[in-house]
Amino acid sequence: MIPYGRQTIEADDEAAVLETLRSDFLTQGPRTGAFERALADRVGARHCLVLSSATAALHVVYAAMELEGREGITTPNTFVATANAMAYAGMKPRFADIDPATFNLDPDAVEAALTDDTALIAPVHFAGLPADMARFAALAKARGLKLVEDASHAIGSEYPDGGRVGDCRYSDATVFSFHPVKTMTTGEGGAITTNDDALYERMALLRSHGIERAPERMAGNPGPWFYEQQHLGFNYRMTEMQAALGATQLAKLDRFANRRREIIAAYHAGLSDLNWLNLPVQPSQTVCHHLFVLQIDFEAIGQSRAEVMARLKAAGVGTQVHYIPVHLQPWYRQQYGTAPGDFPNAERYYDRTLSIPLYPAMTDADVAQVIAAVRALGA
Known part of the structure; x- marks a missing residue:
């Protein structure tokens, strides 16, 4: 069985752990x-801060921004964690529809959804393709909003201007995921990057119980054992084993990304003639794709998605x-009154979507097997 995604663990990773x-x-x-x-x-x-998961990272970012009681807008085409973390931080998650070509959050839809309570925009770089951050940055600046990139899919990707996702040229902070199916892994794990010194200090405290250990900065310098809890924080630390694995994986990121691009090129060559x-989309800039997502006309081939799978x-x-x-999940429907029909582009995308295998350890024979199996669906 060729899974849709999996980690690549090699001898140097094992040795580091x-x-x-x-x-x-x-x-x-x-x-x-x-x-x-x-x-x-x-x-x-x-x-940069590394944490126990990308969900923890999102929670820490939102909490450090102190936006309780306000609204944040994100995409419905994401894992629930992007919005859930807003709720953890006392915010109201809201959604705007996606661009039907890129499957990313649509800036025009976000602008139309803004209210006086909106404090945050959180685009997701779906499948590794960066959202239109220049548009979102302009919108956030004009309205005085915080901007957080959920780049859980996009380690190794670049913006159209050549900047690297995570350099925070557009945003207050960027979050990465190192789950095993992502481009690089620490087992579970996540990271936050930022250029904001004050935000970094707040996030660092929240990551570890809100505790500060700096007796030299405290009145009387009570001693090296001393600590103070400054905030109600969390235990979201990454272990040393995870960090060791992350370091060896990061050193191989370019190789992993290049292999993913080779596989995607083969998929485009082998599947682009199928009319169902x-x-x-093939972006102009360098993108490290986490997923390869097909849009299938299941009706045209006379099979349901479950039958195709x-x-x-x-x-x-x-x-x-x-x-x-996310807006179709029962908890969101019960808590916030979302319903089918609210975001037609996202729902239309969902009705036709299917992710096929993409990971660096795939052989050329594996790729050929996937292409042949997909082509056979329409035979």
Whole structure:
């Protein structure tokens, strides 16, 4: 079975984790800081924090911005965590529709959805393709809004102007995910980059219980054991083992990204002539795709999505659906009154979507097998 996504773990990754297990620190040690510095340097940001998950990272960003009681706008075409973290931070999550070509949050739809209570825009770089950050940055600046990039899919991608996703040239902060199906992994894990010194300090406190350990800055310098809880924070730290794995994975990011692009080129060459299937747009800039998402006219081939997934599984090809629109989830419908029909572009996308395998360890034979299995659906 060729899964839709999986991690690539090699000998140097294993050695780094084993070395850490034999070291003096399993948490809060030197490897975490080293990974943070390497990631900040890689994307060109001033600061980086690594955390236990991207969900934790989103929560910390939103909480540090102190937007309780306000509204945040994001896309319905995302994993629930993007919006859930707003609710964790005491905000009201709201949605705007997607661009039907890129499947990213539509700036025009966001502008139409703004209210006096809107304080935050959180675009998602779906499948690795950056959203229109220049438009969102202009909108945020004009309205005095915070701007957070959910780049969980987009480590290794670039903006059209050549900047690296994560350099925060457009936003207050950027969040990455290192889940095993992403381009690089730490097992579970996430990161935040920012160029805002004050925001970084608040996020660093919230990551670890809201506790400050700096007796030299405190009255009387009580001693090296002393700490103070300044905020109601969380235990969202990344372990040293995760950070060690992240560092070795980051060193291979370009290789992983290049292989993903080779696979995507093969998919475009092998599937673009099928009139019952649409392929993702091919961007002009360098993009590291996390997903390869097909839009299939299931009615045209006389099969439901479930039947297609079963046929592909029988042919040894794993698939997945990314995503059920968040506004259709029962909790959102009950809590905020969202309903089918609210965001027709996102719902139309969902009705036709199917993700096929994409990960660096795929062989050329694997890619050919996927192409043959997809083509056979219309035979």
